[in-house]
Amino acid sequence: MPITPPNGRSAETAAPPAPSGSADPIMLELxxxxxxxxxTAEKLSAHLPPGRLHxxxxxxxxxxAGRLLLQRRALGKYHSPGVWSNTCCGHPYPGEPPFVAAARxxxxxxxxxxxxxxEAGTVRYNHPDPASGLVEQEYNHLFAGLVRAAPRPxxxxxxxxxxxxxxxxxxxxADHPFSAWFPTVLDAARPAIRELTGAAAGW
Structure with a gap:
């Protein structure tokens, strides 16, 4: 079933073209x-200390069943490799609606x-990553949803x-490292998560 963002456009048509080549810098919205x-700013530069709000x-x-899908970030990631985190996170392309970016x-x-x-609200935070020395200065748009298919990561x-x-x-x-931002985004999204999953799920 198609995903319809709040502005009514379909996720298939609302996103602007992705960067045209692997050599092109990935740009973020400040x-x-x-x-x-x-x-706008280049992705890595926006994360260099002290970080630029993006x-x-x-x-x-x-x-x-009301279970949350987590991912453990690949070891080759430049930022927070090998740690557990929420289902998905990232940055919209400049001009791309956050809803469309999240689905994409x-x-x-x-x-x-x-x-x-x-939509599950927004949260603003400043989280340094001790391992990489990079800084997450983010204005984060939160989303909660349901999935039926098995992940193919x-x-x-x-x-x-x-x-x-x-x-x-x-x-x-208790036993494994999580991303620095995970507790912040989870707590901010809890009201929408509880509405979505119901009281019995325990979130």
């Missing part, structure tokens, strides 16, 4: 504290399309996936 676009998105997808990137990384995807992006209950997530967090 924003002010209200989330208004104020310019637009991002985070996705939380659940199966029909979920397909690229996990090989799946949500059967439902809805891109091994260049994802090392492992897992569907977890709240109790399983707590045990995993």
């Amino acid at each position: 924003v002010d504290e209200d989330g208004t676009t104020i310019g 637009r991002a998105f985070s996705v939380f997808l659940f199966d029909e 990137r979920t397909g690229e990384e996990l090989g799946i399309a949500p059967v439902l995807l809805r 891109d091994p260049l992006e994802i090392g492992e996936t897992a569907f977890v209950t709240p109790d399983q997530l707590a045990r995993l967090r």
